[in-house]
Amino acid sequence: MLQRLEHLLGIEDLTREQISFILDQAKPFQEFQRHPLKKLATLRGKTVAIAFFENSTRTRISFSTAAARLGADTMNLQAEASSLKKGESLLDTVRTLEAMRPDGLVIRHSSSGAPEFVADRLGVPVINAGDGTHEHPTQALLDALTIRDRKGHLEGWNLTILGDVLHSRVARSNVHLLSKFGVRITLCGPAMWVPRELETLAPNVRRVTRIEEALDGADVIIALRVQTERLHEPALAAEEYILRYQLTPQRLQLARPGALVLHPGPMIRGLEIDGAVADGPQSCVLEQVANGLAIRMALLYHLVGGAAVEPPPAKPPEKAQ
Amino acid sequence: MPTTNDRLLLIKNGRVIDPATKTDATNDVLLDGVRIAKIGAGLSAPDAEIFDASGMIVAPGFIDLHCHLREPGQEMSETIETGTRSAARGGFTAVCCMPNTQPVNDNASVTRSIVERAAAAGTVQVWPIGAASVGSKGEALAEIAAMKDAGIVAVSDDGKPVATARLMRQVMDYCNSLDLPVIDHCEDPSLFAGGVMREGPRSVRLGLKGIPAQSESICAGRDVELAVLTRARLHIAHMSTTGALECVRHAKKLGVRVTCEVAPHHFTLCDEDVRYDTNYKMNPPLASRADRTALIAGIADGAVDAIATDHAPHHPASKDVEFDRAPFGIIGFETALALTLSELFHTGKISITRLVELFTTGPSRVLGNERKIAVGSPADLTIFSTDLSWTYRASESPSKSRNTPFDGRAFRGAPVATIVGGRIVYRRELGATA
Numbered sequence: 001m002l003q004r005l006e007h008l009l010g011i012e013d014l015t016r017e018q019i020s021f022i023l024d025q026a027k028p029f030q031e032f033q034r035h036p037l038k039k040l041a042t043l044r045g046k047t048v049a050i051a052f053f054e055n056s057t058r059t060r061i062s063f064s065t066a067a068a069r070l071g072a073d074t075m076n077l078q079a080e081a082s083s084l085k086k087g088e089s090l091l092d093t094v095r096t097l098e099a100m101r102p103d104g105l106v107i108r109h110s111s112s113g114a115p116e117f118v119a120d121r122l123g124v125p126v127i128n129a130g131d132g133t134h135e136h137p138t139q140a141l142l143d144a145l146t147i148r149d150r151k152g153h154l155e156g157w158n159l160t161i162l163g164d165v166l167h168s169r170v171a172r173s174n175v176h177l178l179s180k181f182g183v184r185i186t187l188c189g190p191a192m193w194v195p196r197e198l199e200t201l202a203p204n205v206r207r208v209t210r211i212e213e214a215l216d217g218a219d220v221i222i223a224l225r226v227q228t229e230r231l232h233e234p235a236l237a238a239e240e241y242i243l244r245y246q247l248t249p250q251r252l253q254l255a256r257p258g259a260l261v262l263h264p265g266p267m268i269r270g271l272e273i274d275g276a277v278a279d280g281p282q283s284c285v286l287e288q289v290a291n292g293l294a295i296r297m298a299l300l301y302h303l304v305g306g307a308a309v310e311p312p313p314a315k316p317p318e319k320a321q
Numbered sequence: 322m323p324t325t326n327d328r329l330l331l332i333k334n335g336r337v338i339d340p341a342t343k344t345d346a347t348n349d350v351l352l353d354g355v356r357i358a359k360i361g362a363g364l365s366a367p368d369a370e371i372f373d374a375s376g377m378i379v380a381p382g383f384i385d386l387h388c389h390l391r392e393p394g395q396e397m398s399e400t401i402e403t404g405t406r407s408a409a410r411g412g413f414t415a416v417c418c419m420p421n422t423q424p425v426n427d428n429a430s431v432t433r434s435i436v437e438r439a440a441a442a443g444t445v446q447v448w449p450i451g452a453a454s455v456g457s458k459g460e461a462l463a464e465i466a467a468m469k470d471a472g473i474v475a476v477s478d479d480g481k482p483v484a485t486a487r488l489m490r491q492v493m494d495y496c497n498s499l500d501l502p503v504i505d506h507c508e509d510p511s512l513f514a515g516g517v518m519r520e521g522p523r524s525v526r527l528g529l530k531g532i533p534a535q536s537e538s539i540c541a542g543r544d545v546e547l548a549v550l551t552r553a554r555l556h557i558a559h560m561s562t563t564g565a566l567e568c569v570r571h572a573k574k575l576g577v578r579v580t581c582e583v584a585p586h587h588f589t590l591c592d593e594d595v596r597y598d599t600n601y602k603m604n605p606p607l608a609s610r611a612d613r614t615a616l617i618a619g620i621a622d623g624a625v626d627a628i629a630t631d632h633a634p635h636h637p638a639s640k641d642v643e644f645d646r647a648p649f650g651i652i653g654f655e656t657a658l659a660l661t662l663s664e665l666f667h668t669g670k671i672s673i674t675r676l677v678e679l680f681t682t683g684p685s686r687v688l689g690n691e692r693k694i695a696v697g698s699p700a701d702l703t704i705f706s707t708d709l710s711w712t713y714r715a716s717e718s719p720s721k722s723r724n725t726p727f728d729g730r731a732f733r734g735a736p737v738a739t740i741v742g743g744r745i746v747y748r749r750e751l752g753a754t755a
Contacts, residue, residue, distance in 0.1 A: 012526075090643055111643035112528035113597030132645070134528030169528060197525040 007119045007126040008299055010135035011176040019177060022298055023145050029294035029301075030145075032069070043072035043305045049102035051077040051094065052129070053109040058265055058289070059129050059138075063106045066296035072304065075102060094118050104304035107131075112169075125303040133167045138299065139264050140173035142291040144181075146284050147220055149291075150260055154181040160214045160255070161185065162245060163224030163272055164193040165207075170264045171224060175201050188214030189224075189245060190236055211245050215254040222262045223247045223273045238271060248274045252282065260284050329353055330743055331366050335374030335704060339381055340678040341693035350379060352700040352743040360696060372745070374704050377737055380677045381692045382414025382701030384684040385654065386504075386582050387479070387558055387629035390416070390447070392438060393431070394423025399634040399721050401435065402442040404654075406719035409747035411630070411654035412680075412736030414701040415446035417688075420457065421480040427452035427463035432471035444746045445739065446701070448474040448688070450504065453492045459484025462491060469499055474688050477504035479558060482540050486547060493553035502554040502580075502687060507540035507565060508605070517645050519592040519606040527595065529644060534612065537605055538564025545572045548579050556687050557581035559631045561605040563615040570624050580687045582629035585653060585660040588616050590726065599640045599647035600726040603633070606649075617664075620679065621671050627683040630657045634722030652720050656713055656727045658705060662734030666707065673707065700743035707734045709751075 005018065032038065048067040052060050060076075067074045077097060090109070097105065104125045107115050112132030119126040130136040148154050159178055165171045165187045175185055179202035187194045187207045194207045208214050215221065226241060247261065261273075261283045269275045278285060330352040337348045337360070349364035350357060385408065391399035401418075408416045418435065420426035426435060432449050439447035451473035452463045457480065465476055476496055483489040483505055496503050513536045518524050520531025541557055545568045548555040555572075557565060560581045572579035586603060591610045595601045608616070619625040633650025640647050661679070665671045671679075680703070685692035694702070715728040739747040 089638070089641075091641060109643070111645045113644045116597050117643060132528050133530075166525070172526075172528060195525060197520075197522040200522040201526055 005303060007115075008137050008303065009115050009119060009126065009128050011137045011140050011173045012135065016180045019141070019144065019180065022141055022295070022302070023148060025298040025302060026145055026291070026294040029297040030291065032297070033290055033293060038069050039071060040069060041071045042301060043067070043070040046072045046103040046304055047075060047101070048072045048104045048106060048300060048304060049075045049077065049097045049100070050106045051097060051108075053079040053090070053107070053114070054130070055079070056108055056130070059108065062289070062292045063129060063296050066293050066300055069293070070297055070300055070305070072300065075100060090114060090118070091121060094122060098122050098124060104300065127299060127303060130169055132169065134169050135173045135176075136169040136264075137173050138292065138295055139170045140177040142288055142295040143174055143222065143262055143264075144177055145291045145295060146262060146288050147260060149287070150284060151219070154178065154183065157183050157219040158217050158256075159183050159185045159220045159222065160218040161187050161222045161224065162211065162214065162247060163189050164227055165189055165198055165224065166193045166195055167227055168224050171222070172201065174222060175205055179203055179205065186214045186218070190241070211251060212254055215251055218255040218259050220260045220262065221247065221252075221255060222264070225264065225266060225268065226272050242271065246272060246274060247277050249276050249280070252277055258282065262288060265289070328743065329366050329369035330372060330700075330740070330745070331364060331369035332372045332374050332379055332702070332704065335377050335379035337379045337694055338674055338677045339694040340674055340682045341381070341691070342695055344694065345674060350694065350702070352702075352740070354743045355700050356743070357694060357696055357698050357700055360694065372704070372738060377704050377706050378673065378677070379694070380703045380705065381681040381694055382699075382741065383412045383658070383680040383703045384688070384692065385413045385416040385630050385632070385657070386556075386627050386684045386687060387584070388416045388418055388632035388654070389421065389634065389650070390418040391634060392422065393434065397636045397721070398639075400442070401438045401447060403719050403721050404632070404634070405439070405444040405447060407632070407652070408654045409444045409739045409741075410719065410736065411656070412658050412703040412705055412739050413445055413654060414703060414739060414741045415448055417448045417450050417474060419450055419477060419479040420452040425452050425456050426450070426468070427455050427457065429464060429467035429471040432468045432473055436472045445741050448472070450475045450477050450479070452476065453478045453483050453503065454488060457481065459488055462495060465495060465501065466499055469501060473501070475502045475504050475556065477506065477558065479504065479506045482506050482508045482510070486543055489544060490547050490551060493547055493551040493555065497551055497553035500689065502556045502689070504556045504558050505540070505544050506558050507537045507544065507560070509536045509539045512536040512539070517602060517606070518595050519608055521592050521609055523592045523595055527597070532606055534562040534564055534608065537562045538568060541565035541568040545569070545577065545579055548572060548577045549575065552578070554578045554689075555580070559584045559587070559605055559629065560625070561587045561608045561612060561616070563612050566615055566619045566624060573624065580626040581624075582627040582684070582687070583616050583620060583625050584629060584631045585657045585664075586651060586726070588613060588620060589660050589664050594726075597644050598726070599642065599644055600651060600724055602644060602647050602649055603631070603651050604649035617670055620665065621675070625679070626687055628657060628661055628679045629684070630654055634720055635724050636721070637723055640724045651725050652715070652718070652722050653725070654720070655718055656725065656730070659713065659732035659735055660727070662707055663732055667733060700740060702740040703736060704738040704740070705734065705736045709733070709735045709737070711735050
């Protein structure tokens with residue numbers, strides 16, 4: 001019997017079976033995106049709180065759209081519009097949201113561990129939409145769905161992740177997920193962005209600093225965004241990164257024929273990836289976006305809609321005095 | 322209320338352990354108010370209150386070289402009154418409080434206010450540590466001589482390192498002439514750089530900004546070199562890394578007057594224990610497993626001079642936040658002895674005499690004062706059991722704060738009575754064995 005998920009806080013603690021289950025659940029929602037009328041009544045009457053304490057457009061829109069297409073209502077909270085700037089604590093902010101009785105909470109936060117902190121203190125399912133430099137589980141799930149669709153299965157491939165791995169929650173979630181399926185993972189970037197400790201994240205992970213070595217034999221390549229806003233270290237000159245690490249058509253030749261190219265977006269053409277690669281036949285960038293909707297619908301369906309329906313109260317609730 | 326100092330207190334049948342006089346014998350100790358009056362077998366004093374210490378250890382009063390009492394200025398987290406009551410429960414008869422209060426204890430009037438407040442409301446003795454620089458800002462020297470006259474026992478800019486090598490040299494030269502030890506919180510700010518835990522596999526996994534161990538050892542190395550230059554007394558606070566320990570060993574080999582302390586959480590936990598729980602966030606952060614092993618070796622072989630709590634209370638609301646936003650530090654008075662017994666004594670790593678030394682003669686040597694059980698010595702004693710089974714409940718602490726990773730931990734061994742100035746200021750209820 002599959003362990004029902006209470007929250008989705010990260011990939012690290014999920015089993016391979018749980019991951020496969022979520023990917024399978026996403027299949028019908030992939031089909032659904034092609035319907036002319038994209039609205040279900042599955043979550044009608046449910047409310048999903050979407051709290052983003054860090055700037056984001058894509059992930060927020062993806063979750064909002066996923067909730068809308070399932071028929072749920074959403075409550076949106078964005079950091080710049082919230083009371084956080086007035087000094088309110090995260091706990092007080094989410095308790096305020098909870099008092100409006102949402103059926104689930106999607107949270108993005110710049111502090112690693114914030115979704116777990118919230119999940120430990122609230123009584124609603126929590127979905128991590130990216131926390132600090134820790135995990136971004138829905139991104140890894142949509143990447144896995146994309147790879148599985150294109151290549152038929154996940155097991156046994158060689159994956160290369162390029163870029164600022166140290167500060168990447170996308171990389172961590174992908175490493176945890178794909179390693180569980182026996183994928184051999186190569187992390188590559190400037191040495192200070194790929195510390196050796198990353199090799200201890202999961203089995204079958206190695207780090208290299210030469211892109212030529214990293215791409216040799218790769219079946220799947222994930223190019224990370226160079227996150228200029230998250231760099232705690234003295235920044236590397238963009239020209240240096242381009243010189244040594246940009247994913248160009250020439251370098252892509254080093255990978256296996258037909259190797260997939262993924263990018264979590266937003267993508268900076270001409271920096272981490274050459275436009276010809278981004279637009280080429282091996283690129284999966286737009287499928288990733290579409291699959292993101294399917295994954296998030298599946299998760300909301302599972303976590304928000306799947307919860308046991310509370311029995312109606314025997315008596316009508318007493319009126320507030 | 323009778324003046325308790327006039328009272329006689331006779332401690333019967335305890336195992337008296339005093340590293341200073343190399344004593345380890347079952348004896349009676351008679352306290353006549355503020356002094357030890359007699360030591361010997363079969364003492365009797367008809368008017369005395371009797372304390373039966375059979376099966377217990379009678380030690381010189383424990384000294385904590387490193388704590389934060391938060392008064393003045395942060396009384397939401399702790400006060401001298403609540404902090405010293407917690408210290409008494411931990412068996413401490415004297416605690417040295419760091420100067421990072423608000424205002425900073427960088428002048429004699431703040432020192433005097435702490436001393437006066439401690440005299441009025443303190444359960445145990447409070448020995449203030451003065452700031453090395455004005456406001457601990459690392460610019461101008463604080464009023465160190467005036468603070469010494471008012472009662473400080475050492476100087477430190479704890480919470481951060483003495484900012485520059487040049488300032489440290491001046492502080493050392495000056496304190497040397499005043500015969501005060503300089504205590505440094507060793508940290509290289511440029512390597513520390515906003516980190517929240519020790520850099521290593523665990524920090525990378527959790528996505529928490531790491532602080533390399535070299536942040537501490539580089540600063541310790543600087544300080545040891547300056548101690549060689551100035552011949553001042555240097556004490557390394559809350560040492561947590563192999564690199565800093567090696568600096569201390571090197572200094573001791575050279576005969577330089579360098580001492581160091583280790584906090585119980587650093588020999589008990591390591592970075593692998595860190596979770597998204599702000600009770601695991603302290604500075605210096607929990608070190609690697611290898612560093613912890615090295616620290617224990619240093620404690621056992623004498624390279625480490627003292628165990629100090631770094632009791633750092635924070636109001637619950639300030640710790641109930643995201644990991645990277647929480648303040649550093651945990652409370653520690655009431656678990657220090659029990660952790661030392663559990664982790665070091667019961668595991669056979671140190672003897673009971675060495676344990677007593679780490680809480681008594683060790684810290685007293687750092688401060689340059691005397692701590693012993695001898696006729697005429699101050700009647701400050703700590704009586705403890707090595708075997709009493711109990712469970713630590715932070716909620717029962719007199720401290721205003723609850724920030725500890727040890728809540729609910731079961732222990733073997735605990736303080737039984739804390740005696741300050743001949744008076745029992747804390748006595749453990751032994752009737753109900755929980």
